[in-house]
Amino acid sequence: MKRLLPAPLLSVSLWALWLLLNLSLSAGHLLFGALLGLLAPIMFAPLRPLPARIRKPAVALSLFFLVGRDVVLSNLQVAWGVLRACHTSPRSAFIKIPLDLHDAHGLAALSVICTVIPGTVWSELALDRSVLLLHVFDLGDEVQFIEHFKTTYERPLMEIFQ
Template sequence: MKRLFPAPLFSVALAVLWLVLNLSISPGNVLLAILFGVLAPLLMAPLRPLPVRIRKPGTILKLFVLVGRDVLVSNVQVGWTVWNAKRRPPRSAFVKVPLDLRDANGLAALSMITTVVPGTVWSELALDRSVLLMHVFDLDDEARFIEHFKTAYERPLMEIFQ
């Protein structure tokens, strides 16, 4: 049964969504909703991530608070830099951050954190997952930035996922 319906709630949600978006419960739409609800999860099953094993759930709260603080501080810093761009233009740079984190779920969380924090953009991940290329909007000290990134984000994620 699990092979035919790898994600039963997803199947039901897709079928209902199809009917709602079409504003019709005609036999043809019901048939298409059922086909879509059954076939889409089957075709997407290989794309589903591995099951998550969280090792230290208490670290999640600490990381959440730290990321929230960094988001607020970075918003102010980026705003101030943009406001004063004529006096001192931002020193944008690409930074290669060596990674110790290898877990796919941890890397996905790290990419989301990088996306949420203003002034940083996840640009590229090496095929062997050993180096992350990031764009930083205003970089003062590359070594200090790398140390902060690894200490604040990578190490807690390693505690949680590895």
């Protein structure tokens, strides 16, 4: 059964998305959406990553709310930095953050976090996954930023995935 339907939730989601995008429940759309939902996961199964094991769901939930808080605060900080840019230029910088996190799923989550939070851009990851190059819009103290980044995001992700 797993061979014919490798990702049932994905199949149903693709079918529903097809119907939603076409705004139609005609027989053709129902049939084509079902066909798409059945065949796409089979064709792309080799591209799917190994399943992630979330070891501490409570830490994941806590991290979710922490990132949400940081998104709001960072939006306000970036807006303030843009508004005061005519008087004081933001101190943009590239910083190298040494990483202890090496799990692929954890690094993917960390990249999403960096992308979601305004003012930070994931620029490069070393081939051995030991250093992250991050661009920061307005950097105050580099050492303090690195410590905040590691304690707030990297350590919880290590608890969740490693």
